[in-house]
Amino acid sequence: MSRRPRLTQPRHTHHRRQQSGRAEPIEALVSEIGARGDGIAQSDQGLLFVPGTAPGDRVLVRPGPRRGEGRAAELLEVLEPGPDRVDPPCPHAKSCGGCSLQHIHPDTIAGTKRSILADALAHRGFDADIVTETRSVGPGTRRRLRVAVRRLGGRTVLGFNERASGNLVDISVCPIARPELVSLFPALRKLAASLNSLGKGGDFQLTLTETGVDLLIVPMRDVDPDLGERRRMVDFAEDHDLARIAWEIDAIPEPIVARRDAVMRFGGVPVALPMGAFLQPSAEGEAILVELVRAAIPGGADAVADLYSGCGSLSLPLVADGRNVLAVEGESAPVGALRAATGGMRVQTECRDLARAPLTVRELDRFDAVVFDPPRAGAAAQAEELAHSKVPRVIAVSCNPSTLARDLRLLVDGGYVLDRVVPVDQFTWSAHVEAVAVLSRPTE
Numbered sequence: 001m002s003r004r005p006r007l008t009q010p011r012h013t014h015h016r017r018q019q020s021g022r023a024e025p026i027e028a029l030v031s032e033i034g035a036r037g038d039g040i041a042q043s044d045q046g047l048l049f050v051p052g053t054a055p056g057d058r059v060l061v062r063p064g065p066r067r068g069e070g071r072a073a074e075l076l077e078v079l080e081p082g083p084d085r086v087d088p089p090c091p092h093a094k095s096c097g098g099c100s101l102q103h104i105h106p107d108t109i110a111g112t113k114r115s116i117l118a119d120a121l122a123h124r125g126f127d128a129d130i131v132t133e134t135r136s137v138g139p140g141t142r143r144r145l146r147v148a149v150r151r152l153g154g155r156t157v158l159g160f161n162e163r164a165s166g167n168l169v170d171i172s173v174c175p176i177a178r179p180e181l182v183s184l185f186p187a188l189r190k191l192a193a194s195l196n197s198l199g200k201g202g203d204f205q206l207t208l209t210e211t212g213v214d215l216l217i218v219p220m221r222d223v224d225p226d227l228g229e230r231r232r233m234v235d236f237a238e239d240h241d242l243a244r245i246a247w248e249i250d251a252i253p254e255p256i257v258a259r260r261d262a263v264m265r266f267g268g269v270p271v272a273l274p275m276g277a278f279l280q281p282s283a284e285g286e287a288i289l290v291e292l293v294r295a296a297i298p299g300g301a302d303a304v305a306d307l308y309s310g311c312g313s314l315s316l317p318l319v320a321d322g323r324n325v326l327a328v329e330g331e332s333a334p335v336g337a338l339r340a341a342t343g344g345m346r347v348q349t350e351c352r353d354l355a356r357a358p359l360t361v362r363e364l365d366r367f368d369a370v371v372f373d374p375p376r377a378g379a380a381a382q383a384e385e386l387a388h389s390k391v392p393r394v395i396a397v398s399c400n401p402s403t404l405a406r407d408l409r410l411l412v413d414g415g416y417v418l419d420r421v422v423p424v425d426q427f428t429w430s431a432h433v434e435a436v437a438v439l440s441r442p443t444e
């Protein structure tokens with residue numbers, strides 16, 4: 001990707017007059033990208049957070065409401081682009097709020113994600129040197145997408161929220177996603193138009209599995225589809241060779257048509273995905289997480305616990321390496337899927353709420369290594385137990401740098417040594433960052 005040439009002459013701009021209570025536009029220089037993906041600029045009005053900017057951009061902005069230690073600001077014009085600004089690859093970039101960083105060179109995005117992680121760790125007293133380079137997947141890899149649908153009079157819109165508004169942008173292309181999903185958009189729009197039970201709209205969650213697309217429809221209101229609509233969904237699944245369609249009400253997915261199991265293979269083992277179950281957003285990102293976890297487990301480690309295991313995307317590769325794995329997960333459907341896939345061979349499963357009932361020190365001490373991969377809230381209760389355990393190796397996989405930093409602090413205060421933290425970028429062009437952290441308990 002080529003960086004945009006630096007403008008030698010800033011374009012002439014007129015500072016607009018102050019309008020009823022709105023701040024006067026001011027110039028500012030963006031120095032870095034913050035944790036939410038907005039550019040951070042120092043100005044004579046203090047710190048400004050400016051969406052849509054890149055490091056080194058000289059910009060004209062209108063300061064807005066207070067935010068944290070500074071103010072949010074609206075980008076009015078890029079007066080002089082910074083060296084890392086590139087032409088956004090997606091034609092919807094101007095309006096679509098789905099990707100906030102695609103105007104920034106990929107190398108700079110990777111560096112930004114590393115800094116976001118290092119800053120979160122620094123808040124808990126960790127050194128930035130502990131954070132390695134970012135491992136990134138490219139565009140065209142997202143195998144799970146949640147697109148919104150709005151039925152507005154005679155028009156049906158399918159896409160993502162507009163930047164800084166609740167309006168939807170009608171999407172025809174989406175370079176971050178797998179093309180097999182994007183090619184369904186026109187047909188999905190027609191399907192949505194034909195489903196009156198959707199009311200004003202809802203969400204379509206699309207998952208590209210090994211046996212075809214798995215579609216979960218989540219209407220805005222709790223209304224069941226009628227018989228005609230069910231027939232149309234069955235026809236749709238047949239016409240487009242979908243694996244399955246389900247309709248979710250009150251967080252419970254009802255199967256409308258199941259032509260095949262929606263199968264994903266983890267560690268070579270086919271697993272029939274339960275409707276709506278967690279799945280890593282890309283195969284490439286999952287492969288990076290698996291590689292990092294595998295590499296962190298010592299050769300001689302036999303008994304491994306995989307906590308917050310989902311359907312076994314980490315457990316099953318470890319089983320393939322010859323480990324004996326206990327997979328613990330709070331939802332019963334993924335536990336059942338993993339159990340059915342393995343028949344209990346080398347993987348023991350347990351359905352347990354790890355926030356309320358974490359594995360105790362006594363339970364933990366029989367393991368040679370423990371992996372935990374919690375949701376955004378992190379795993380504080382489990383980390384507290386681990387901190388008192390004798391487990392020689394602990395690996396934390398996380399989708400939230402700040403809860404990761406909190407959990408790592410608990411472990412390090414309990415005597416663990418933090419060996420390394422690897423940032424993983426599988427949410428291309430967003431500020432979202434994941435990480436794998438490796439800790440060891442020093443032997444006395």
Ligand SMILES: C[S@@+](CC[C@H](N)C(=O)[O-])C[C@H]1O[C@@H](n2cnc3c(N)ncnc32)[C@H](O)[C@@H]1O
Nearest residue numbers: 278308309310313329330353354355373374375
């Ligand atoms: C980030 S996902 C990781 C899943 C799996 N490791 C993977 O990579 O596919 C987090 C998992 O934690 C489960 N979970 C959420 N809260 C939980 C809790 N309190 N106790 C146990 N599991 C929980 C979710 O159902 C989900 O499967």
